[in-house]
Amino acid sequence: MVNDKNSRRCCFVSDALHSEDIQQRGHLNFMIKKAIHLGLDPATAVQLVTLNPAGYFGLKDRGAIAPGYSADIAVLDDLESFEVTSVCKDGRIVVDHGALVNFPVDLQKATAIESKALNIAPLSPESLRIPFSGSKARVIELVPGQLITHKSYEDVKSKNGFVTSDIESDVLKLCVVERHHASGRIGLGLVRGFGLNRGAMASSVAHDSHNVIAVGVSDEQYSDRDGDLSNPPGLLSQIFSGYWYKPALSGHWIRSSPLSVWRYVPMKPTLGIAFAE
Secondary structure (H helix, E strand, O other): OOOOOOHHHOOOOOOOOOHHHHHHOOOHHHHHHHHHHOOOOHHHHHHOOOHHHHHHOOOOOOOOOOOOOOOOEEEEOOOOOOOEEEEEEOOEEEEEOOEEOOOOOOHHHHHHOOOOOOOOOOOOHHHHOOEOOOOOEEEEEEOOOOOOEEEEEEOOOEEOOEEOOEOOOOEEEEEEEOOOOOOOOEEEEEEEOOOOOOOEEEEOOOOOOOOEEEEEOOHHHHOOOOOOOOOOOOHHHHHHOOEEEOOEEOOEEOOEEEOOEOOOEOOOOHHHHHHHO
């Protein structure tokens, strides 16, 4: 796809990556290495992450090592492994052999951008009820390792006139709670493919609107023992406080990762997040 005629018009890009992938494989350097392995000229591969994107975004003083340009430089061992050994920012070394150096952080400024309470409407267990119509229900079918999904129509279980999760057929209740404007809007549905036998999981990272999304084997898993979603240790109330959770089993949190900034970005270093995941 990239050749001598169009290389000046192409850029390598990367959407959201897992911290463990960045830690183990790298970021754009991994993409460069893969492109070279597939036959792209090394100089052209570097151009696709430096000069080209700088030109696209109108950054006239970046993207190259030249007089008058900002001295933002990544230093590599070689043009094969593309392992970054040092990084210069404005002419100062800020990363030396993988360690952050000479890079002061304004903690007061950083703390100021941390999120406060999310802007959500009051919730109750009744908010999560799906009326049972007595007919088949549409189920979202997850495709392992893919963004796409399939759909099917299944017979579902119910109790007291409302749909319930069915762990035997792996059909679980799914909810998406609007968390920006306190509109009280909640999307409810059924999903297959998580494989949960008990507990629940949720996240405030859900592209592209990043509302709170949760799936669980019972409505009680979303709330505390009194059925109140507004008080800890309810799963949703903890998410609203800025956490991402792996399944909660037998009333105990298995794992969590605080997303302090906008309930989307953690304050921890990448290495710490990778170990947490």
